[in-house]
Amino acid sequence: MLQRKGCSFFNEPRLVAKKFLARPQHEGVGAVVRRSIGRFELKYFDPFLVLDEFSVTAPAGFPDHPHRGFETVTYMLQGAITHEDFEGHKGTIEAGDLQWMTAGRGIVHSEMPAAQGTQKGFQLWINLASKYKMIEPRYQEVLSKDIAEAEEDGVKVRVIAGEALGIKSPIYTRTPTMFLDFSLKPGGHLQQPIPKPWNAFVYILEGEGIFGNMKSQPSNSHHILLLGHGDGLEAWNKSSKLLRFILVGAEPLGEPLVQFGPFVMNTQEEIDQTIHDFENFANGFEKARHWRSENEIH
Numbered sequence: 001m002l003q004r005k006g007c008s009f010f011n012e013p014r015l016v017a018k019k020f021l022a023r024p025q026h027e028g029v030g031a032v033v034r035r036s037i038g039r040f041e042l043k044y045f046d047p048f049l050v051l052d053e054f055s056v057t058a059p060a061g062f063p064d065h066p067h068r069g070f071e072t073v074t075y076m077l078q079g080a081i082t083h084e085d086f087e088g089h090k091g092t093i094e095a096g097d098l099q100w101m102t103a104g105r106g107i108v109h110s111e112m113p114a115a116q117g118t119q120k121g122f123q124l125w126i127n128l129a130s131k132y133k134m135i136e137p138r139y140q141e142v143l144s145k146d147i148a149e150a151e152e153d154g155v156k157v158r159v160i161a162g163e164a165l166g167i168k169s170p171i172y173t174r175t176p177t178m179f180l181d182f183s184l185k186p187g188g189h190l191q192q193p194i195p196k197p198w199n200a201f202v203y204i205l206e207g208e209g210i211f212g213n214m215k216s217q218p219s220n221s222h223h224i225l226l227l228g229h230g231d232g233l234e235a236w237n238k239s240s241k242l243l244r245f246i247l248v249g250a251e252p253l254g255e256p257l258v259q260f261g262p263f264v265m266n267t268q269e270e271i272d273q274t275i276h277d278f279e280n281f282a283n284g285f286e287k288a289r290h291w292r293s294e295n296e297i298h
């Protein structure tokens, strides 16, 4: 049995079941994303629909587009993104900030660079259970300074969602989810519990790490590691540089999925209805009739 300091512990470390390199591809208008989940080899990792490590330089961006049936989580690494939606909700997500957007029945918005240079971050799309797909849209926004951090023995964590090193995030997740941003100094060793029934992955941002088993091959940046069965993750930084990665996990929904671009429902009928609603400005898309974002007007 592995025992961590404090009271959390686990018995069965998860091993790396699959590993992919996320290569750059074009999305939005002129933007580049490294898409790991959502590309054809890995269409869906229940409940995760898309994981993009994005890189956007003006005038590129993600102009006016809709969402229905899931949540988008935007976590900025560098620069800033301005967002604006059809209800008049707007703001800027800066480096280290988080936006957890529950699109529910419908959001139409734009996401564009707010600064010079390159804006970098993660966008994760998390599916909603059928009973929550048509809920009212909701935002949870946290500034970098308000994201809880903990550090212990060369392991630093920023707790975006869920709990780590005894710290809990205030983010409410409709689909139970953990999202942790770890930095391990050279020599750092991490043991992080993950609920057994959950699907979980690691995405490496910077440096080189060993995941799952001390004797496994090292993995480096822009790789996604899908974790196998177990109740926790062990990771080691045996290199001479900083290792930074995100660990994300969530309870799988186990529901049928029909996706048409930014609309994610359970059946083809619901997708047909969604396209009808969007084209006719109905059932949550009413405000799309007369709305254009500022960047589309100028």
Ligand code: FJE
Pocket (backbone or CB within 6 Å): 027, 028, 033, 052, 054, 062, 065, 074, 081, 111, 112, 122, 123, 261, 262
């Ligand atoms: C979208 C294509 C897209 N990844 N990362 C089609 F690119 C998008 C989209 C994004 C996106 C936005 C940001 Cl800020 C960061 C992203 C894809 O907006 F919604 C559809 N439908």
Ligand code: FE
Pocket (backbone or CB within 6 Å): 062, 065, 067, 072, 109, 111
């Ligand atoms: Fe969007």
